[in-house]
Amino acid sequence: MKDGPDxxxxxxxxxxxxRANMVMALMGGRALAAAxxxxxxxxxxxxxxxxxxxxxSAGLLKVRSQGRNRYFDIAEPDVAEAVxxxxxxAARAGHLRSRPGPRDEAMRHARSCYDHLAGRVAVDLFAxxxxxxxxxxxxxxxxxxxxxxxxxxxxxxxxxxxxxGKRPLCRSCMDWSERRHHLAGMxxxxxxxxxxxxxxxxxxxxxxxxxxxxxxxxxxxxxxSRIVQPAP
Amino acid sequence: MKDGPDxxxxxxxxxxxxRANMVMALMGGRALAAAxxxxxxxxxxxxxxxxxxxxxSAGLLKVRSQGRNRYFDIAEPDVAEAVxxxxxxAARAGHLRSRPGPRDEAMRHARSCYDHLAGRVAVDLFAxxxxxxxxxxxxxxxxxxxxxxxxxxxxxxxxxxxxxGKRPLCRSCMDWSERRHHLAGMxxxxxxxxxxxxxxxxxxxxxxxxxxxxxxxxxxxxxxSRIVQPAP
DNA sequence: TTCATGCTTCGACGGTAACCGAAGGATCGC
DNA sequence: GCGATCCTTCGGTTACCGTCGAAGCATGAA
Numbered sequence: 056m057k058d059g060p061d062x063x064x065x066x067x068x069x070x071x072x073x074r075a076n077m078v079m080a081l082m083g084g085r086a087l088a089a090a091x092x093x094x095x096x097x098x099x100x101x102x103x104x105x106x107x108x109x110x111x112s113a114g115l116l117k118v119r120s121q122g123r124n125r126y127f128d129i130a131e132p133d134v135a136e137a138v139x140x141x142x143x144x145a146a147r148a149g150h151l152r153s154r155p156g157p158r159d160e161a162m163r164h165a166r167s168c169y170d171h172l173a174g175r176v177a178v179d180l181f182a183x184x185x186x187x188x189x190x191x192x193x194x195x196x197x198x199x200x201x202x203x204x205x206x207x208x209x210x211x212x213x214x215x216x217x218x219x220g221k222r223p224l225c226r227s228c229m230d231w232s233e234r235r236h237h238l239a240g241m242x243x244x245x246x247x248x249x250x251x252x253x254x255x256x257x258x259x260x261x262x263x264x265x266x267x268x269x270x271x272x273x274x275x276x277x278x279x280s281r282i283v284q285p286a287p
Numbered sequence: 288m289k290d291g292p293d294x295x296x297x298x299x300x301x302x303x304x305x306r307a308n309m310v311m312a313l314m315g316g317r318a319l320a321a322a323x324x325x326x327x328x329x330x331x332x333x334x335x336x337x338x339x340x341x342x343x344s345a346g347l348l349k350v351r352s353q354g355r356n357r358y359f360d361i362a363e364p365d366v367a368e369a370v371x372x373x374x375x376x377a378a379r380a381g382h383l384r385s386r387p388g389p390r391d392e393a394m395r396h397a398r399s400c401y402d403h404l405a406g407r408v409a410v411d412l413f414a415x416x417x418x419x420x421x422x423x424x425x426x427x428x429x430x431x432x433x434x435x436x437x438x439x440x441x442x443x444x445x446x447x448x449x450x451x452g453k454r455p456l457c458r459s460c461m462d463w464s465e466r467r468h469h470l471a472g473m474x475x476x477x478x479x480x481x482x483x484x485x486x487x488x489x490x491x492x493x494x495x496x497x498x499x500x501x502x503x504x505x506x507x508x509x510x511x512s513r514i515v516q517p518a519p
Numbered sequence: 520t521t522c523a524t525g526c527t528t529c530g531a532c533g534g535t536a537a538c539c540g541a542a543g544g545a546t547c548g549c
Numbered sequence: 550g551c552g553a554t555c556c557t558t559c560g561g562t563t564a565c566c567g568t569c570g571a572a573g574c575a576t577g578a579a
Contacts, residue, residue, distance in 0.1 A: 060373075060374045060375075060376075060377035060378040060400075060460070060461075061377050062301060062307050062311065062370065062373040062374055062377050063301065063302055063303060063304040063306075063307035063308075064302075064377065065373050065376050065377045065380070066298045066299070066300075066301035066302040066307065066373055067298070067299065067301075067302025067303070068298075068302070069294060069295065069298035069299075069302070070295055070296075070298040070299030070300070070301070070302035071295060071299070071536090071537075072295040073537080073538095074295075075294050075295035075298060076295075079294065088555080088556095089555075089556060089557095090554095090555065090556080098537090098538075098539090099538070099539055099540080100555080100556070100557085101538085101539070101540075101541095101556085101557075101558080101559095102537070102538055102539070103556095104556065104557050104558085105536095105537085105538090105557090105558095106537090108557085113380060114376075114379070114380030114381070115376070115380070122546060122547065122555090123545065123546040123547065123554065123555045123556075124546095124554095124555065124556085125555080125556070131376075131379065133372070133375045133376045133379055134376055136372050136375070137369070137372035137373050137375070137376050138294065139372075140365070140368050140369035140371075140372040140373075141292075141294040141297050141298055141369050141372075141373075142292045142294055143292075143365045143368070143369070144292075144297050144346075144347070144363075144365045144366055144369050145292035145293050145294050145296065145297045146292040147346070147363065147365055148297070148345060148346030148347070149346070168292075228292070229292075303566090303567075305567080305568095320525080320526095321525075321526060321527095322524095322525065322526080330567090330568075330569090331568075331569055331570080332525080332526065332527085333526085333527070333528080333529095333568085333569070333570075333571095334567070334568055334569070335526095336526060336527050336528085337527090337528095337567085337568095338567090340527085354525090354576065354577070355524065355525050355526075355575070355576040355577065356524095356525065356526085356576095357525085357526070520579100521578100521579085522577105522578085522579080523576100523577085523578075523579095524575105524576085524577080524578095525574105525575085525576085525577100526573105526574085526575080526576100527572105527573080527574075527575095528571105528572085528573075528574090529570105529571090529572080529573095530569105530570100530571095531568100531569095531570100532567105532568080532569090533566100533567095533568085534565105534566095534567090534568100535564105535565090535566090535567095536563105536564095536565090536566105537562105537563090537564085537565095538561105538562085538563080538564100539560105539561095539562090539563105540559105540560100540561100541558105541559090541560095542557105542558085542559085543556105543557085543558075543559095544555105544556085544557080544558095545554100545555085545556080545557095546553100546554085546555080546556100547552105547553085547554080547555100548551100548552090548553080548554100549550100549551085549552090549553100
């Protein structure tokens with residue numbers, strides 16, 4: 056009767072918590088093996104195998120065999136876009152994943168939201184970058200300004216590389232504890248990665264929490280709030 | 288354990304065919320009553336009521352009571368964006384809604400894809416507008432150029448109104464019969480609406496098919512392929 | 520008041536799909 | 550070759566959720 060894209064089919068694929076967690080784990084941009092994804096989703100390898108098969112058949116993921124491992128990855132940019140769009144809706148509507156255990160102060164301060172930074176620190180970063188003209192909003196989207204490009208590149212961010220990816224460079228994401236936005240997208244992920252690489256923060260692999268050392272946080276804040284100066 | 292937006296919850300809401308059809312029916316921008324949506328989705332009113340309740344509770348739809356009717360509508364722009372994003376994935380991956388019956392030539396020629404035009408005519412329109420500089424692509428997105436604005440406004444398109452909406456103005460959508468893109472989004476819907484309003488085409492309310500009269504099609508093609516001239 | 524319309528609540532039914540463990544390829548290291 | 554690792558296939562179980570019709574509750578019309 057009707058034609059047109061079958062949105063329900065794609066949506067239902069992402070609608071299963073296990074599959075959604077797997078796709079989310081891949082949003083970082085790195086391909087992951089089946090076992091990693093199973094662990095990430097909290098299910099048995101056999102179950103994960105079935106899910107991954109569906110995701111690949113449906114064109115959401117692609118797979119690359121390497122030895123006895125099979126590495127999965129987001130198939131196309133449009134998938135990442137759809138995930139980001141769903142994230143935005145979920146964040147606005149206040150649908151957060153279950154978080155057993157008490158909410159402690161450290162979590163409010165800094166934590167990871169999938170692959171990017173969240174919490175007070177992240178909200179502050181986002182606000183500063185907007186204010187300083189590193190980023191600008193244009194009709195709901197967030198962009199890096201020309202001035203911002205210099206600032207980021209000087210700060211050690213490999214901008215050009217990030218832009219080749221399948222995800223939007225910038226996205227805003229509602230912070231549930233602060234009720235304001237923080238930075239997501241490829242750049243958001245890179246900022247967290249950079250903080251970890253430089254030893255300012257460590258990610259507990261178990262709980263996905265991020266903790267800054269006292270000194271690390273000072274350095275991080277200094278890094279992102281360097282004055283954006285006109286070329287000397 | 289983990290925080291972050293619960294994408295699975297939102298996705299699973301759109302993952303049910305009945306709900307997806309209802310949301311799709313609302314993408315046209317007009318609010319619809321519960322009974323209309325039930326019919327659109329092909330389910331009993333009681334079933335629809337349950338679905339609509341979920342969609343509203345989840346923040347995907349909003350409802351307005353008027354007399355004994357309840358009119359439903361897309362709650363926020365981000366929902367429309369997510370739907371468009373899912374549409375794009377589904378279209379690329381070739382997931383089309385069931386279409387029983389033989390594929391006939393007329394369908395390939397012109398038909399509707401939800402609320403916008405699809406088929407050879409639509410693909411031609413899209414290609415011409417890109418070529419003529421009415422539209423331009425920028426990183427996967429499609430935009431109306433300044434030149435394009437004049438062209439459209441002169442052609443009777445109330446551009447300003449369209450932009451206030453909750454949907455992106457332009458979107459490209461994969462045409463399954465032509466394997467090329469056609470125009471979706473708010474402008475895509477408007478083009479179809481305009482063709483109907485001017486009597487060039489009629490929509491069969493039953494099958495959502497679009498048929499152009501011989502003369503209507505000529506006029507329509509002339510309309511969209513008027514030469515885009517520099518100001519005299 | 521009385522009847523009709525539009526929608527929701529309730530109870531019961533049925534099908535789909537997620538889940539796991541055990542067993543079976545495939546590949547690598549030794 | 551032999552064991553170890555990684556992944557998939559299979560069978561059986563469970564549970565959730567979409568579905569409908571009948572009945573109830575509003576609102577509007579006569």
